[in-house]
Amino acid sequence: MKNNSKATKHTGIFKHKEDRWPVTIILMLTLLDFVLYFTLENTTLLIGYYLLMIIPKGVICAWNHHHQHLFTFRSDALNRGLEFFYALHTGVTTNLWRLHHVLGHHVNFLDQEKDESRWQRKDGSKMGVIGYTLEVAVTAYPRGYSVGKRFPKQLKPFMTYLAPTFLIVALLVWFNPVAGFFLFALPMITSLLFTAYVTYDHHSGLSTENEFEASYNNLNRVFNFLTGNLGYHTAHHHRQGVHWSKLPALHATIADKIPEHLYMRSLFSHR
Structure with a gap:
């Protein structure tokens, strides 16, 4: 039984076989984005596609979260590649959630003075969902970097891949401004806000x-x-x-x- 259990965790390039279908679907959506980027010139359709994909790309944020806890692939190169595509959907680059969420929020979620996703104001009152959403989204990168100063090995990949990721997005927008904006740049912003919004319900009001x-x-x-x-x-x-x-x-x-x-x-x- 013990050997069979191990076999279920190590299937091919994946650490866990359960990740195969979610990752395949997410990569297919990425491929669709790039196909539309190079073929679709109708602004109205691009706006419609952006609106249609707000929720699906928001759902992808959950899978990016899982990846930051437990890397999907055995190969570091494949993990870095997956993180780039996750960033295009979610606005969260390599190791940001590993710093902000795994090494930050999970350590401090019972202490609202330290929690990187804190829902409590300094006076002890509970933030409203809009205020919480904006604060957590806007401070995500600075707070992630702040945590990273205590974990230099985790900070290095974050800093290494941060600039190239945003440079590629900038080039996509420069080369095809309308498609690049509605297929990549704007969804990254929206999904980061969406992530912050849905996490409000995880802990807010539970002071314990x-x-x-x-x-x-x-x-x-x-x-x-x-x-x-x-x-x-x-x-x-x-x-x-x-x-x-x-x-x-x-x-x-x-x-x-x-x-x-x-x-x-x-x-x-x-x-």
Whole structure:
């Protein structure tokens, strides 16, 4: 049984076989973006496609998040390539979430004076969702860099790939301004804001030192299918190194420790 378990985690170039379909779909969407970039000249259609893809690209942010916790491929080169494509969809470049989220938020989410995604104002009051969204999005890169100063090995890839990523995006916009803007530049901004917006519901209003009472959990099946079980949020914080596919099983072991009012089942919100 032990050998079979290991075999399920190491299939080909992927560390976990469960990542094959999500990554394939995301790369196909990337290919579609580039096909449209080189072939579509109708501004109205480009705007329509941008609007249509706001939610799908927002969902991709969840998979970028999973990748920052546990790299998808065995190969560093493939991981860096995937991160570039993730950045085009999400506005989050190599290692930003590893610094801001993995080494920042997950360490400090119980301390609102330090939390990189803090929902509490300095006076102790709860931010509104708009204020939280803007603050977390605008400060994402500075806060990520600040965390990185304590983790130079993680900061180096962030700094190495930051400028080339934005340079390529700038060249895409320069070469084909309208398509480059609506297919790449604007979605990056929108998705970063979308990411901040949806994370407001993860912890806001839960001021506690008990990790089992500090997160809302969304048990909606569709939500967890689309986001890779991100709704099992207490389990994710309990053991952030667990692969997304194993979160339901981990949740089952701690479910009795989570207060009933922290269980939600709606698709679009935890509240």
